[in-house]
Amino acid sequence: MFAYIIKRLLYAIPILIGVNLITFMLFFMVNTPDDMARSQLGAKQVTPEMIEAWKVERGYDKPLFVNGEADGISTxxxxxxxQESLKLFTFNFGFSDAKRDIGSDIKERMMPSLAIALPTFAIALITNISLxxxxxxxxxxxxxxxxxxVAVMIMSISSLFYIIAGQVLLSKIYHWVPISGxxxxxxxxxxxILPIMIGVFAGIGAGVRWYRSIFxxxxxxxxxxxARAKGLSELRVLFGHVLxxxxxxxxxxxxVVIPTLFMGSLIMESFFGIPGLGSYTIDAINSQDFAIVKAMVFLGSVLYIIGLILTDISYTIFDPRVKLG
Structure with missing residues (x-):
């Protein structure tokens, strides 16, 4: 077991390097350090000196992938x-382009995300399997x-509709719950309460159809x-054997989903004003804060890999026939 986990962790290294490489390429295809400096400085009269000083302070003055002015391996x-990837692999997320401690922000915003994600996950799982x-x-x-x-109809409608409809019906008309905050x-x-209800309802269609096909x-x-030939009732067959x-x-x-619950929901948190990791990521993208974007993408990849490893380990618990190589 221990050797298997070590092997999977070693396999994860090139995957994380590739994810980080794609993140850098995609971000800097549509942004330049100069654009990022102008967005962060926010001044009407931004001088080239101010832009250069901003880039040097945050390390964006270095070449992206190849340093033609260096020699040997320093190239x-x-x-x-x-430089930035090495920091990520030590889980040193550093500071955002706005000079905020990213690690502290993640710790602070993790709990609001979990406050929505964990109840939604647990209620949806029980509801979908039961139905x-x-x-x-x-x-x-x-x-x-x-x-x-009904399940196909629920799947066919965007979750944005459920969010807006829920806010209008339960918050604006009946005033049962706050609209956001x-x-x-x-x-x-x-x-x-409202984000959890919407999250559960929006996932019922796909969840019920998937579990039904499995059963x-x-x-x-x-x-x-x-089991039926032995005289067992249909309920005992379902819960004792099929389940x-x-x-x-x-x-x-x-x-595999459990570790990714820490990342929060991008759309749900943004619409309901929840100060979680999902809205944190959206705000970083809108403000072109690359330090936060790369940290959140890297953290999400790590959590997803952990989820895959936990899935393989759980197989051996529920089915002794499955052996880890």
Whole structure:
């Protein structure tokens, strides 16, 4: 097990380097350090001296990938890409272009993101699996057909519609919950109720259809027919056999998502004014703050890789036949 984890972590290094390389290329294809300096300085009369001083202070005066003025290995190492990438691999996120401590910002904004993501994830998981099992129990019936039509309709509508409709209906018309904002502690519960409800409802369509297909594949297996032949009720067959044997494909989509919950929801947090990591990333993109953008992309990639490793490990827990190479 330990050797497998070490091997997967070593495999992650070139993946993270590639992700970081793509991030640098995409960002600097549409931005230049001069543009970033003008955006951050925000002054009407920005002189070339001010731009150059801003670039030197933040390290943007270095060449991006190749330093033609250096000799030997410094041609590659004395570049913006290598210098900034080395910091990321030590999880030293440094300071943003606006001179804010990125590490402190991440710690501060992580909790608001989790306050929405964790309840949404848990409620949606239980709801989707329960509804899927119900549809499998009544498979082929009018209930099953009607729910599948509703599920496709829910999937076909953008989540932006649910956000706007929820804000208008529950906040502006009925005034049941605030339209946006956030507070720490129990006083902030009223601010996260609507985002959680919308997050759960928007994912019901895809979630129910996916879990239903998993359970339908299991319901026709030989072990299910054997259980029925022994006289077990349909409910015991579903919960005692189908659900447990369907856990492996479910884990593929569930465990890998857990680490990425820390990153928050870009759209949800922006619309509801939640000071989480999702809105933090959107604000950084809008202000062309590359230091924050590369840090968040790198952190998201690390969390996703951790999720994949946890998925493989969880396979061995739920299915002893699966062995890690």
């Amino acid at each position: 590659v190492t004395d570049t913006l890409f290598v 899927a099992l119900l549809l499998v129990l009544f498979r082929g019936s009018m209930l099953d057909t009607s729910m599948m039509i 956030f507070e720490s502690g129990w006083g902030g519960v009223k601010f996260i 339908l594949e299991q319901i026709n297996q030989d072990y299910v027919r054997t 447990s044997n369907g856990m492996l494909p479910i884990l593929t989509g569930v465990v």
